[in-house]
Amino acid sequence: MKYSSQMVAKPYFIFALILFAGQILFGLLMGMQYIDGDVGFPYIPFNVARMVHTNLLIVWLLFGFMGASYYLVPEEAETELYSPKLAMITFWVFAVAGVATILGYLLVPYAELAKLTHNEILPTMGREFLEQPTITKIGIVLVCLSYVFNIAMTILKGRKTVINMVLITGLIGLSVFFLFSFYNPENLVLDKFFWWFVIHLWVEGVWELIMGALLAFVLIKVTGVDREHIEKWLYVIIAMALISGLIGMGHHFFFIGPPPYWLWMGSIFSALEPVPFFMMVLFAYKMVNERRRQHANKVAVTWAKGTAVMAFLGAGVWGFLHTLAPVNYYTHGSQLTAAHGHLAFFGAYAMVVMCVISYAMPIMRGRPEGNSIKAQKVELVGFWLMCIGMIGITLALTAAGAWQVALQRLPESGEALNFMSTQDELMSFYWIRLISGVVFSLGLVAYFASFFVDKKQTQQVAIG
Amino acid sequence: MAEKFTKSMARNIYYGGSFFFLLLLFGLTVDTVRQLPKRDHRENITAEVAHGKEIWENNNCIGCHSLMGEGAYYAPELANVFDRRGAGNEDAFRGYLRGWINAQPLDVPHRRKMPQFNLSDEEIDALSEFLIWTSRIEDNNWPPNIEG
Numbered sequence: 001m002k003y004s005s006q007m008v009a010k011p012y013f014i015f016a017l018i019l020f021a022g023q024i025l026f027g028l029l030m031g032m033q034y035i036d037g038d039v040g041f042p043y044i045p046f047n048v049a050r051m052v053h054t055n056l057l058i059v060w061l062l063f064g065f066m067g068a069s070y071y072l073v074p075e076e077a078e079t080e081l082y083s084p085k086l087a088m089i090t091f092w093v094f095a096v097a098g099v100a101t102i103l104g105y106l107l108v109p110y111a112e113l114a115k116l117t118h119n120e121i122l123p124t125m126g127r128e129f130l131e132q133p134t135i136t137k138i139g140i141v142l143v144c145l146s147y148v149f150n151i152a153m154t155i156l157k158g159r160k161t162v163i164n165m166v167l168i169t170g171l172i173g174l175s176v177f178f179l180f181s182f183y184n185p186e187n188l189v190l191d192k193f194f195w196w197f198v199i200h201l202w203v204e205g206v207w208e209l210i211m212g213a214l215l216a217f218v219l220i221k222v223t224g225v226d227r228e229h230i231e232k233w234l235y236v237i238i239a240m241a242l243i244s245g246l247i248g249m250g251h252h253f254f255f256i257g258p259p260p261y262w263l264w265m266g267s268i269f270s271a272l273e274p275v276p277f278f279m280m281v282l283f284a285y286k287m288v289n290e291r292r293r294q295h296a297n298k299v300a301v302t303w304a305k306g307t308a309v310m311a312f313l314g315a316g317v318w319g320f321l322h323t324l325a326p327v328n329y330y331t332h333g334s335q336l337t338a339a340h341g342h343l344a345f346f347g348a349y350a351m352v353v354m355c356v357i358s359y360a361m362p363i364m365r366g367r368p369e370g371n372s373i374k375a376q377k378v379e380l381v382g383f384w385l386m387c388i389g390m391i392g393i394t395l396a397l398t399a400a401g402a403w404q405v406a407l408q409r410l411p412e413s414g415e416a417l418n419f420m421s422t423q424d425e426l427m428s429f430y431w432i433r434l435i436s437g438v439v440f441s442l443g444l445v446a447y448f449a450s451f452f453v454d455k456k457q458t459q460q461v462a463i464g
Numbered sequence: 465m466a467e468k469f470t471k472s473m474a475r476n477i478y479y480g481g482s483f484f485f486l487l488l489l490f491g492l493t494v495d496t497v498r499q500l501p502k503r504d505h506r507e508n509i510t511a512e513v514a515h516g517k518e519i520w521e522n523n524n525c526i527g528c529h530s531l532m533g534e535g536a537y538y539a540p541e542l543a544n545v546f547d548r549r550g551a552g553n554e555d556a557f558r559g560y561l562r563g564w565i566n567a568q569p570l571d572v573p574h575r576r577k578m579p580q581f582n583l584s585d586e587e588i589d590a591l592s593e594f595l596i597w598t599s600r601i602e603d604n605n606w607p608p609n610i611e612g
Contacts, residue, residue, distance in 0.1 A: 034538070037576035042569065045579045046538050047527025110524040111581065119522065126521025128535050162475075184521075186514040188594075189504040189601055192534065193496065228471055235474035242482035246489045255606035256532045259499045263604065265492075330608060333533030333541065413610040419540040420576075422611075 001363050003074040005081035010364050011091055012067030013357050017448070019060035019098070020350070024441055026053040031434040035427065044106065051105050051131045057345065058129065059098045064353030065174075065210055066090075069151050069167060071360045072217045077158025082150050090146045097139040101132055123184055127195060130181045137181055144175040162231040163220075166238060167213035173206030189257035200249045203345070204315075208241040208276060211311070211352045215304060218359045219284065222301050223291035233283045237276045244272035251323045255332055263325040270323040274316030277308075277348075284308040297362060297370025299379045303355035310347025310387060318343050318394065330409045335426070336401030343394040346386075354447075361451075372454045379450035385443025392436025400429035503602040515587075516594025523581050530612075532603060538576060541612025546592075546599040548610050558592045565591075 001007070026049045032039040033046050040049065074081045081087060104113045110126070117133035119125045124134045132140070148171050155164045180197040216234045220227060250266025284305045295301065318340040322331040331337070358379065362371045370376065408422040417425070500506075520526075525542070526535035532543040549564075550557025565588050568578040583591070 033576070036574050038574055041577040042579055045528075045577065047524045047536070047579075050527050050536055050538070051524065110527075111522045114522040120518075123518065123521065126524050126526065128526045131524060131527075186509055186517060187500075187504055187506050188517060188531075188598055189500055190497070192532065193500075232469070232471040232474045235471065235478045239474070239478035239481045242478075243485055246482070246485040247492070249489070250492075253496075255603045256534065257500065257503050257601050257603055258496045259503065260604055262496075329606060332606065333530040333535070333537060335537060338537055408611050409608050411609065416609045416611045418611050423576075 001075075001368070002078075003080050005084040005087075006071050006074050006360075007364055008081065008084050008087040008091070009067040009071035009360060011088075012063050012070065013361060015091070015095055016060045016063035016067060016353065017357070019056050019063065021444065021448070022102075023053055023056035023060060024437075024444055026050075026056065028434075028437050028441060031430070031437045034430045035434060048105055048110070051110075052102055054129055055105070055131060056102065057350075059094075061349050061353060063094070064349075064357070065171075065214075066094075066147055068214050068353065068356040068360070069147070069171065071356065071364075072214070073151050073154050073164055073167065074158075076161045076164045076217070077155050079154065079158035082153035082157065086146055086150050090143055090150070093139065093146075094143045097136055097143070101136045104133065105131070122182065124182055127184065127191070129199060130195070134182075137178075140178065141175070144171075144178065148172060148175055161227075162234060163213045163216050166209050166216075166234060170206045170209030170213065173209065174202060177201045177206065192256045193253065193258060196249055196252045200245075200252055203349070204245045204248060204273060205242065207349060208245065209238050211307075211348055212238050212241070212276075212280070214352050214356050215280065215284065215307065218300060218304050218355055219287045221359060222295040222297065222304065223287045224293035224295075225287045225290055229290075230287060233279070233287075237279045237283060240272070240276040240279060244269055244275060248273050251325075251328065254325050254328055267324045271320060273323070274312065274320050277312040277316035280308040281312045295370070297359060297376070299376040299383065300355065300359040300370065302380060302383060303351060303358045306383060306387060307347060307351035307355050310343065310351055310390070312347070313391075314340065314343030314345070314347040314394070318398070321398075330405050331401065334401045334404050334409070335397045335429075336405070339394045339397035339401055342397065343390060346390045371450070375450050375453040378446055378453050382443045382445075382447030382450055385446060386440050387443075389436050389438075389440025389443055392439060393433050396429045396433040396436060400426045400433070403429070505597070505600055508597055508600070510593065512590045512593040513597045514594075516590035516592070516597075519583065519587050519591050520594055523583075528576075528578070531598065532601070533606065539578065541607060542595060543598050543601070543603070544607060544610065544612050546596045548612065550596075554592075554596060557596065558589055561592045561595075562588050 029040055029044065030046060030049045030053060033049065070081060070087055108116065113133060114125050117135050119134060122134045124137055125131060130137070148168070151171060152168055155168055177198055180194050183194050185191055212234050216230050219225065220230050247265055248270035250262040251270035253262040253266060288301055288305060322328050322336050322340065362368075371379070403426060404422050407417040407425060408419060409416070528536050528539040530537060530541045533541065546557050549560050562585060565581065565583060568580050570577070
């Protein structure tokens with residue numbers, strides 16, 4: 001570690017992983033509720049569990065992005081972080097606000113929470129992923145402002161590398177597009193249309209910039225490949241991400257009210273969305289093959305390749321599967337959507353954060369060449385169990401979705417099975433999903449255990 | 465990538481491409497917003513419809529149900545519930561929804577459970593109005609059939 005202020009990343013990473021564990025617990029609960037509706041009811045109804053599951057995901061990824069930025073920006077800029085103190089204040093504000101919001105979901109009925117936080121003054125609650133009370137949303141804006149300010153000031157006083165510039169562009173985009181969450185008109189169609197300006201432009205837009213920058217940073221560090229070369233790839237990847245993804249947003253506008261031209265425009269552009277993810281796979285593998293050094297932190301290299309591959313499968317392949325309007329007409333809002341969502345979020349964003357953690361955390365713990373071989377092996381077991389578990393979840397939900405479409409969507413009215421009866425038919429898939437979720441959780445346990453195994457440091461392995 | 469393809473070329477594609485498509489997105493957004501009034505029939509958004517949307521949001525209905533295919537997939541689609549359960553009759557639908565929501569949670573072991581939200585009759589009627597209005601949005605004929 002070159003700059004002492006990079007250490008502020010550590011609490012961000014630790015807290016991100018704690019929230020990640022919480023996310024998985026609620027995921028398991030929902031996996032059970034899908035099979036037996038009595039589980040947890042009425043204490044934690046499905047809607048509460050889901051809100052906690054998805055909100056924890058968003059918050060832990062944000063903590064992960066923040067930790068990653070605080071770690072890599074000073075190193076890239078070759079200067080200390082503008083204000084480590086501000087970064088720590090931001091950490092505590094975000095942590096307290098995040099925990100309070102989750103407790104609010106769990107301890108009081110949602111309608112009560114809306115009343116307590118005076119949602120009527122500026123109603124923003126009760127929309128998917130944006131369930132946070134308005135006061136929490138304002139908190140998120142302030143946290144993002146402070147974070148982006150800190151990162152921007154650091155970049156301004158230091159070296160302006162491509163990685164830093166791409167990252168800050170992504171972070172500014174993240175903050176700006178979040179402002180659409182405050183627009184909640186009476187008109188449901190306008191509400192839904194602009195809701196996507198947060199959700200889509202985050203995960204299929206500016207977050208890809210962030211992911212690209214994080215991946216490029218780790219690849220430079222672990223492969224020693226020439227920066228010029230890596231930066232060229234980064235530019236092409238994010239160019240393709242925005243060229244396909246901006247108008248690709250149209251694939252969300254097929255059936256929620258906007259005019260029909262989105263049917264073909266959304267189809268064509270979103271069909272290109274796998275391209276940047278495919279390039280990330282080529283990028284990761286090519287850089288590792290052309291490496292100039294053999295970094296002893298081998299598992300970090302595995303994460304880098306893994307995130308590219310799993311993101312391509314989840315966001316690219318599984319996205320393409322149902323993105324064309326004639327297909328989406330039948331699959332929209334089915335279990336296929338859930339299959340895609342799980343693999344895409346895990347592959348692209350959960351894994352890229354764990355990739356940075358895998359690289360940076362050992363360094364912050366005084367092991368510049370990575371954890372011991374034993375600890376890396378345990379981490380690798382965690383990596384594979386999580387990947388296999390998530391693929392299991394995805395395949396189970398894909399099969400469930402396809403069968404759901406066949407029973408409930410394809411037949412004519414009168415012939416088609418109703419929603420609840422269809423769900424009963426899908427039960428065996430939901431069992432496979434739950435078992436896969438247990439495998440994933442075991443992977444998470446192994447991953448956590450790897451932080452505590454054998455604290456000795458590995459020796460540097462040099463190659464010619 | 466071939467050496468002839470330089471970093472500055474890549475950078476220009478990034479800046480040029482994203483600027484162009486951002487502008488295009490802006491233009492299409494303006495056009496969509498202009499066209500929406502004839503597709504969403506906003507002239508029919510009464511105070512009751514708006515109140516219904518508030519109730520929809522304040523009880524986190526989207527946490528289990530989908531609405532126009534968006535939301536959770538744990539409970540049935542509701543953008544066409546008026547057509548499915550009311551068969552196009554507004555009074556019948558209002559009556560149905562009052563009965564249904566008041567009867568929750570159903571005492572059927574292991575069935576997915578809908579919580580009791582303790583809504584007043586006026587609130588349930590507002591929810592009905594909101595769902596009736598929603599069912600009439602022009603949405604390119606989605607869903608494919610009445611089951612949602």
